[in-house]
Amino acid sequence: MDEEPRDMRSRxxxxxxxxxxxxxxxxxxxxxxxxxxxxxxxxxxxxxxVAPRTYNNYFSSREEAICAVHAGQARRLGKALRxxxxxESFVDAVVAAVVETFATPEPDRAGLAMIMRTPExxxxxxxxxxxxxxxxxxxxxxxxxxxxxxxxxxxxxxxIAGAVRVAGRHWLDTTSPPPFATVLRAALKxxx
Numbered sequence: 686m687d688e689e690p691r692d693m694r695s696r697x698x699x700x701x702x703x704x705x706x707x708x709x710x711x712x713x714x715x716x717x718x719x720x721x722x723x724x725x726x727x728x729x730x731x732x733x734x735v736a737p738r739t740y741n742n743y744f745s746s747r748e749e750a751i752c753a754v755h756a757g758q759a760r761r762l763g764k765a766l767r768x769x770x771x772x773e774s775f776v777d778a779v780v781a782a783v784v785e786t787f788a789t790p791e792p793d794r795a796g797l798a799m800i801m802r803t804p805e806x807x808x809x810x811x812x813x814x815x816x817x818x819x820x821x822x823x824x825x826x827x828x829x830x831x832x833x834x835x836x837x838x839x840x841x842x843x844x845i846a847g848a849v850r851v852a853g854r855h856w857l858d859t860t861s862p863p864p865f866a867t868v869l870r871a872a873l874k875x876x877x
Contacts, residue, residue: 701733701735701739701743702743702753703753703754703757704733704734704735705729705730705733705735705739705740705743705744705750705753706744706750706751706752706753706754706756706757707733707753707754708729708732708733709724709729709732709733709744709747709750709751709753710751710752710753710754710796710799710800711732711796712724712728712729712732713747713751713796713799714793714795714796714799718803720751720799720803721747721748721803721805721806724747725747726740726741726747729747729750746809748805748806748808748809749809751799751800751806751809752800752806752809752810752813754796755797755800755810755813756809756810756813756816756817758786758787759813759814759816759817759846759849760813760816760817760820761786762782762783762786762787762817762820762821762824762845763817763820763821763823763824764820764824765782765783765785765786766778766779766782766821766824766825766828767824767827767828768782769781769782769828775828775829775877776877778828779825779845779873779877780869780870780873780877783845783848783849783869783873784866784869784870787849787853787865787869788864788865788866788869789866791864791865791866792853792865794856794857797853797856797857798857801850801853801854801857802857810850811850814846814847814849814850815846817846818839818842818843818846819839819842821842821845821846822834822835822838822839822841822842823838825838825841825842826838841876841877844876845873845876845877847876848869848872848873848875848876849869849872851872852865852868852869852871852872852873853865855868855872856868
C-alpha cells in the first residue's frame, strides 16, 4: 500500500505532486499567518512549474497542497518500518523508523508551525496522519507476526501517529528545544 511507484509514469506523477506540495508550503511560510487568504492556486502552480489545471489534478484544496509534504512523510512511515533490520527489537525499529521519517533531516520549524498552528491546516494534517495509520498498522502486523487488521496493531499505529503529532507541538512550543529526534524518542517512549 505504501510502496514506491515502479513505473516511470507513476514516479513522474509522484515527483509533480511533491513539487507542488513543496511550492505550496514554501509560499505559505513566506506569506505568514494570513497565507491562506493570499496564496492562490495560480501562484502555487507557477512556483512548482506546472499549469493550474495540473495542480487541480493533484490537489482539491490549498490546505491539502500545503500539508502534502507532511502527509507524504506520514504515508512513508510504514515503508520505513518494513525496511528496519529483522533482528532489531520492535520498539527500536519503530523509534528508528519514526526518527528517520520525521527528523532526518530536522524539520523546518516555520513550515511545521504553519501546519500545526493554522486551524484550516490542522484538520488536513490530522487527516493525513489518520490515512497513514493503516499502512503503518500493516507494517506493525508484519513485524510482529500477527494477522493484518489486528486491533492491537491498529491501536499501536494510532498511538505512534499521535505521539508524532504531540512531539511536533511540544517541539514548537519549547524555547530552545533539543533536536526533534530527541523529542520524538521521548514521546514514543510514552506509548511503546
